[in-house]
Amino acid sequence: MRIEEQTGTVVGGLPAEPEKATLEGKNKIVGFWLFLAAESTLFATEMGAYVALKGSHLNGPPSQELFQLPMVALSTLILLVSSLTSVLGVMSMHTGDARKMLTWFGLTVLLGAAFLGLETYEFMEYVHEGHTLTGSAFASSFYLLLGTHGAHVLFGVLWILGLVIQGAKKGITVHTAPKFYLASLYWHFIDVVWIFIFTVVYLMGMI
Amino acid sequence: MRENWLWSWITTVDHKRIGILYLIGGGFFFAVAGLEALLIRIQLMFPDNSFIVGDTFNQLFTMHGTTMLFLVALPILFGFMNFVVPLQIGARDVAFPFLNNLGFWLYISGGLLLNLSWLFGGAPDAGWTNYATLALNDYSPGPGVNYYVLGLQIAGLGTLMSAINFITTIVNMRAPGMSYLRLPMFTWTTFVTSALIMFAFPPLTAGLFMMMFDRIFGANFFTTTGGGNVTVWQHIFWIFGHPEVYILILPAFGVFSDVISTFSRKRLFGYHSMVFAVVLIGFLGFMVWLHHMFTVGLGPVANSIFAISTMAIAVPTGIKIFNWLFTMWGGRIRFTTAMLYAAGFIVSFVMGGVTGVMLGVVPADLQFHDTYFVVAHFHYVIIGGTVFGIMTGFYYWWPKMFGTVLNEKLGKWNFWLFFFGFHLTFFPQHFLGLNGMPRRVYTFEANKGLETGNLVSTIGTFLMTIALLILLYNVAKSIRKGEPASGDPWDGRSLEWAVSSPPPAYNFAQTPRVRGLDAWWLEKVQGDGKLKPAEPLGPIHMPSPSYLPFIMAVGFFISGFGFVFHSWQVGALGLVVVFVTMYIRSFEEDHGFHIQPDELKPQGVES
Ligand code: HEM
Numbered sequence: 001m002r003i004e005e006q007t008g009t010v011v012g013g014l015p016a017e018p019e020k021a022t023l024e025g026k027n028k029i030v031g032f033w034l035f036l037a038a039e040s041t042l043f044a045t046e047m048g049a050y051v052a053l054k055g056s057h058l059n060g061p062p063s064q065e066l067f068q069l070p071m072v073a074l075s076t077l078i079l080l081v082s083s084l085t086s087v088l089g090v091m092s093m094h095t096g097d098a099r100k101m102l103t104w105f106g107l108t109v110l111l112g113a114a115f116l117g118l119e120t121y122e123f124m125e126y127v128h129e130g131h132t133l134t135g136s137a138f139a140s141s142f143y144l145l146l147g148t149h150g151a152h153v154l155f156g157v158l159w160i161l162g163l164v165i166q167g168a169k170k171g172i173t174v175h176t177a178p179k180f181y182l183a184s185l186y187w188h189f190i191d192v193v194w195i196f197i198f199t200v201v202y203l204m205g206m207i
Numbered sequence: 208m209r210e211n212w213l214w215s216w217i218t219t220v221d222h223k224r225i226g227i228l229y230l231i232g233g234g235f236f237f238a239v240a241g242l243e244a245l246l247i248r249i250q251l252m253f254p255d256n257s258f259i260v261g262d263t264f265n266q267l268f269t270m271h272g273t274t275m276l277f278l279v280a281l282p283i284l285f286g287f288m289n290f291v292v293p294l295q296i297g298a299r300d301v302a303f304p305f306l307n308n309l310g311f312w313l314y315i316s317g318g319l320l321l322n323l324s325w326l327f328g329g330a331p332d333a334g335w336t337n338y339a340t341l342a343l344n345d346y347s348p349g350p351g352v353n354y355y356v357l358g359l360q361i362a363g364l365g366t367l368m369s370a371i372n373f374i375t376t377i378v379n380m381r382a383p384g385m386s387y388l389r390l391p392m393f394t395w396t397t398f399v400t401s402a403l404i405m406f407a408f409p410p411l412t413a414g415l416f417m418m419m420f421d422r423i424f425g426a427n428f429f430t431t432t433g434g435g436n437v438t439v440w441q442h443i444f445w446i447f448g449h450p451e452v453y454i455l456i457l458p459a460f461g462v463f464s465d466v467i468s469t470f471s472r473k474r475l476f477g478y479h480s481m482v483f484a485v486v487l488i489g490f491l492g493f494m495v496w497l498h499h500m501f502t503v504g505l506g507p508v509a510n511s512i513f514a515i516s517t518m519a520i521a522v523p524t525g526i527k528i529f530n531w532l533f534t535m536w537g538g539r540i541r542f543t544t545a546m547l548y549a550a551g552f553i554v555s556f557v558m559g560g561v562t563g564v565m566l567g568v569v570p571a572d573l574q575f576h577d578t579y580f581v582v583a584h585f586h587y588v589i590i591g592g593t594v595f596g597i598m599t600g601f602y603y604w605w606p607k608m609f610g611t612v613l614n615e616k617l618g619k620w621n622f623w624l625f626f627f628g629f630h631l632t633f634f635p636q637h638f639l640g641l642n643g644m645p646r647r648v649y650t651f652e653a654n655k656g657l658e659t660g661n662l663v664s665t666i667g668t669f670l671m672t673i674a675l676l677i678l679l680y681n682v683a684k685s686i687r688k689g690e691p692a693s694g695d696p697w698d699g700r701s702l703e704w705a706v707s708s709p710p711p712a713y714n715f716a717q718t719p720r721v722r723g724l725d726a727w728w729l730e731k732v733q734g735d736g737k738l739k740p741a742e743p744l745g746p747i748h749m750p751s752p753s754y755l756p757f758i759m760a761v762g763f764f765i766s767g768f769g770f771v772f773h774s775w776q777v778g779a780l781g782l783v784v785v786f787v788t789m790y791i792r793s794f795e796e797d798h799g800f801h802i803q804p805d806e807l808k809p810q811g812v813e814s
Pocket residue numbers: 336452453455456498499517518520521524559560561562563564565566567568572575576577581584585588589592593
């Protein structure tokens with residue numbers, strides 16, 4: 001008997017963790033963690049610059065007057081839920097249920113898009129109040145940090161959308177599984193970064 | 208078929224061919240930056256000279272430094288890493304062959320963008336450190352610095368990809384039995400260097416974004432009138448910049464370790480302490496960036512802490528130096544050109560380390576800072592360390608890469624001329640600095656005691672140039688009618704010497720089983736001189752070549768060029784090309800191909 005059969009790890013012809021079944025998949029996972037480590041450094045640097053510069057708002061409104069916490073709290077909730085749906089997606093993948101997996105990831109895409117919509121609306125409000133990229137060092141560092149995060153969300157939305165289309169055609173295989181797994185890792189990462197942003201920029205910006 | 212030949216190099220995913228491409232790219236930029244150095248030294252040959260003055264001079268030294276550090280030293284080291292590391296760990300490939308090709312083309316794309324500045328709009332002129340205020344629009348109008356910001360951004364992306372690729376390869380693809388404490392030193396240093404890149408390059412990325420937004424979109428990170436702060440740039444730059452110098456030196460340390468033990472016919476003295484020292488240097492590299500900012504005025508407490516942490520690096524470095532000396536001690540040394548360069552390195556680099564510790568003394572640094580003393584220091588470490596390491600690696604691995612041995616007689620001429628030229632150029636610069644010659648200034652007055660030093664220094668530069676021309680001649684000669692090399696021309700110790708020269712596309716017909724440190728040497732002295740296979744002979748999986756990375760690099764190039772000239776439309780267009788290509792790649796159904804056992808060349812010690 002082969003070892004997989006012995007331990008009952010084979011489900012429906014696919015290994016129980018299809019994302020780790022091939023060397024290619026294993027490499028992708030290690031490589032992606034390294035990529036996320038590098039990305040953390042990027043965000044940390046931008047966060048550092050923001051903290052150093054946030055006092056320099058010149059004539060523009062300071063953070064206390066600017067931020068509208070209820071809306072940001074809503075964005076945060078949306079992003080947290082979208083992380084959950086991507087977890088459920090990966091869990092469906094592990095049970096080999098492609099339809100369910102695609103539904104969960106589709107939902108993740110929608111929530112991500114909703115987050116982006118709210119963020120765009122928020123930025124437009126700020127620009128109205130005279131908080132523009134060129135206004136002050138505070139504004140520049142704010143938009144760079146939030147913009148980098150937003151661009152990551154946008155990238156994630158497009159990426160996962162592409163994966164959903166791909167998954168609908170090919171189903172779960174040892175080639176598609178690592179992609180979904182990585183996309184969900186990426187999505188959690190974006191969520192974690194957002195929690196830092198929420199704390200450092202918004203919560204600490206209110207005091 | 209001619210065009211197929213070119214196409215196959217553009218689309219190649221073979222780590223060995225990509226390694227060769229890095230050498231060619233690095234060699235090309237070496238010629239460019241070397242020419243710039245010559246022009247700088249000709250201007251400084253005599254007092255009150257007026258050969259190249261003013262902004263052109265600023266552009267020359269900026270481009271010289273930037274090119275040498277980003278487009279020459281690191282890429283050539285990447286060339287060796289690509290070629291050698293998979294072989295040293297008994298792997299058939301790197302973890303991400305597609306990404307490897309992409310990384311190379313991003314490097315070329317960024318490098319060309321940077322150098323196009325000479326033709327369109329003027330080159331960057333704010334120094335390789337690109338200090339804010341000087342690098343902002345008020346003091347550096349015109350697109351020059353935009354090229355710096357965007358060229359480095361694109362090339363830096365490629366660097367990060369390569370680093371991730373190397374780490375994943377070393378973590379996941381070692382042959383059975385190749386434990387971490389059996390890795391050859393060059394692989395170890397590649398590992399640590401890649402980790403440094405992972406944490407040093409993203410801050411640079413962030414800093415370059417800020418600079419780009421300030422210059423192109425009117426943001427206010429560094430403009431004091433807009434509330435910005437110039438020291439933020441300095442911190443970010445040196446949080447990247449100091450580790451960067453260790454990114455350059457550690458791989459060279461790896462080369463010397465392998466070469467010194469091979470040509471002393473002894474195992475490396477204190478292998479474990481060498482590994483420990485490399486890891487420690489890598490760690491400390493992140494703790495000392497502030498020693499570049501002693502003169503900023505951050506206060507005595509900050510200065511003292513960073514002075515002490517700076518000097519701490521001398522400890523693991525010293526360990527390494529002694530281990531190399533003890534490796535040679537009592538060994539049967541063969542003074543090949545590679546070994547000469549390694550020995551020349553020890554002498555030269557120690558001097559660079561000594562001046563480094565001197566610079567780490569805060570009150571002394573207040574005197575030395577921004578004088579030629581600093582120029583002498585960093586050339587002693589970067590040329591005496593990294594470039595000597597590159598030369599060593601070049602002579603050592605050339606036979607493996609190209610199947611012929613370089614002429615040793617020409618090699619010795621090359622070494623001695625380069626060695627003397629180097630010391631002649633940079634030794635007097637210590638005294639020029641102490642006598643008050645500032646760096647980055649295009650002329651000096653007569654009768655201030657600066658003439659002789661400058662003249663000698665320029666003469667030294669010419670000697671180095673001649674040495675490099677001899678190297679070029681040697682290469683040409685070796686390609687045309689070089690002496691064919693066996694698989695193991697130096698009686699080597701690590702696994703790359705167990706395959707033919709050049710190695711077959713799949714590296715090892717059968718993945719080897721590793722039985723100890725210096726795995727190949729072990730088989731020669733304790734076994735029957737053949738690698739023990741860890742798997743039966745079978746079909747070998749190979750990745751397919753791809754043209755997509757090249758297209759992506761072109762997309763980045765277009766985008767960069769657009770942003771240089773403030774055209775966000777062209778900038779966005781280039782990015783669209785990039786993302787569309789990424790989508791195509793993601794949907795592509797290509798699982799490579801297999802080489803069948805009957806197509807394999809027989810593998811042995813001699814090819
Ligand atoms: C024992 C080891 C070393 C010590 C203690 C040391 C210390 C220093 C200090 C204090 C400075 C700042 C000088 C100033 O601008 O006032 C400096 C500059 C520099 N060092 Fe080192 N260093 C060491 C090794 C290295 C190595 C191994 C490299 C490169 C491979 C290197 C490359 C440089 C460069 C490029 C600069 C000049 C940066 C610039 O301003 O453009 N150093 N070093």
